[in-house]
Amino acid sequence: MHLLEGRHHIVIPCSPGVTPFLVRELRDLKMPIIDERSTSVTTKGDFTDVLRLNLNLRTGQRVLWRLAAFEAADPDQLYDKLMPLPWEELVAADGYFSVTSVVDTPTIRDSRFANLRVKDAIVDRLRRCCGRRPDSGPLRDKLVFHLFWQQNKVKFYLDTSGPTLAQRGYRLDPGKAPLRETLAAALVLASGWNGAKTLVNPMCGSGTLAIEAALLAQNRIPGLLRQAYSFQFLLGYKNMELLSLQAQARRVSRPDRKTRLIASDIDPQMIKVAKENAVRAEVDDVIEFVTCDFAQTPVPEGGGVLLCNPEYGVRLGEEEELKATYRRFGDFLKQSATGYEAFIFSGNRNLLKEIGLRPARRWFFDNGGIACELAAYPLYAGSLIKPEIN
Ligand SMILES: C[S@@+](CC[C@H](N)C(=O)[O-])C[C@H]1O[C@@H](n2cnc3c(N)ncnc32)[C@H](O)[C@@H]1O
The missing domain is CATH 3.30.2130.30 (VC0802-like)
Incomplete structure (x- = not known):
């Protein structure tokens, strides 16, 4: 055989x-x-x-x-x-x-x-x-x-893949501390967001979380963006089957599906990079990009998911500075995100404690050799907000 x-x-x-x-x-x-x-x-x-x-x-x-x-x-x-x-x-x-x-x-x-x-x-x-x-x-x-x-x-x-499948083809400029696309997709899946409600992504960096979320909501498969796989170099390989699978995938994708995604970052250069990445991923029309401090991120009425990957500082001295950011982020959640479920991905447990909320659920991951977690904080109106116990 x-x-x-x-x-x-x-x-x-x-x-x-x-x-x-x-x-x-x-x-x-x-x-x-x-x-x-x-x-x-x-x-x-x-x-x-x-x-x-x-x-x-x-x-x-x-x-x-x-x-x-x-x-x-x-x-x-x-x-x-x-x-x-x-x-x-x-x-x-x-x-x-x-x-x-x-x-x-x-x-x-x-x-x-x-x-x-x-x-x-x-x-x-x-x-x-x-x-x-x-x-x-x-x-x-x-x-x-x-x-x-x-x-x-x-x-x-x-x-059969060759270069990792994380290399979708849309992120030419990764920006600083980007998430791998495959991990970003897992975080969106963990949040349970399905496009029905709003997704807010403060501190979006190069936009990986928002772009993966948009691709998921519109049922656009990663293989419609990527051009090359190792299997294409097999002896006698013919592109016909790949092209027909891609055509099938195009038929079930829903680029017209309306969904609301808001991504913000304080750094205008990162917003520029994120927009360029979204254009390459063909989802720029569904993501509203805003340059602002996270506390000014628009959070529409009606609830939804707030997903965020703040910096978590690996160098000495950074932790103290970042504690204030996480504390302020916790205040932003309590004051501005009622009706949402917030998911924060971080590689520093001490910093997550500064949010001042008790996570309802946690998932554990690894990001470039650093043990990380995704912590879920339901912020539904009337839900009891308990402080994190150290
Ligand atoms: C770890 S990076 C996010 C990386 C992103 N997940 C990606 O895949 O590219 C954190 C981002 O937070 C932004 N940031 C830091 N402080 C901020 C603030 N106060 N308000 C808004 N954005 C901020 C930084 O500019 C940086 O782009």
Whole structure:
């Protein structure tokens, strides 16, 4: 059977905390859940599903198609098991591929050596059967293979995405301290916002939260924005299936759906960047951008969701300054956001305490190696606002 035929395990890595949202997305796409881990979810499907997942997923990092699973005790056994596979079905003899890996096995000290043995196996097979050899190197913009080797268990994948799916294609200028698009999408999903009510996003920075929210509300899939995936470099790949899946997605998107999103930032340069990003994401007509201090952000009557990612300062001395900002933000919520549910994403628990409200719910994430949380504060009229207990 051709390496791309049949139903295979498909692994989707994600960042810590995102798993429940990724599982929900997969269920919505009618994919089975085979395994859930803190940083990945495994499903099963055919190669058309691989394309669908690459196009549709908002919270997954990449889509890995399992090509082989076997045991290997050392690099020579790894080479011996990989070399006989028909790599000529996937890699053009004059093509290019790269190898990534996660390796934790006693015979390998430097994972680059494992990558080298993988490269040797694929190149040697192609040289033998085609008389020519493909190039290999670190660039992940063409074919990418991924080795997962733990103790003596090897799982070998085609990384069908290449560059992470967080790279939607709309954010050319990330601004300062941007959220990864996949994490921003998970935060919007956690807030439960569905476009029916207003979404207010003070301190919007480059606009990632507001843009991901707008894409979600209008059912626009990320794959309509991104141009390149690793699977497009497979030998004999034809764009027809991708184009037809994109056309299907366009038919179910609702760019005319009216929804109200307000995004503000004190920095006019950030508002400029956010607007440019929204134009590229084709959602600039649904987001009202305002340059102002967060306390002046318009909060329309009628309630909704207020979602915010304030700075949380990692350098010494910043925390004291930011405490005043968080205290003032808490006052803004209490005075101006009645009827809303506020969600604040921060990497500093001490600062969140300065909000002066007790979170009704918290979700835990990781943002660039920093443990972060999303805290929910219902501010409904008449709801008891309890102070945070230290
Ligand atoms: C952590 S960044 C937000 C990043 C954003 N989530 C993104 O993905 O780009 C925090 C933003 O808060 C803004 N900010 C800081 N103090 C502010 C204030 N007093 N009023 C409004 N915005 C403020 C900064 O200009 C910065 O853009």
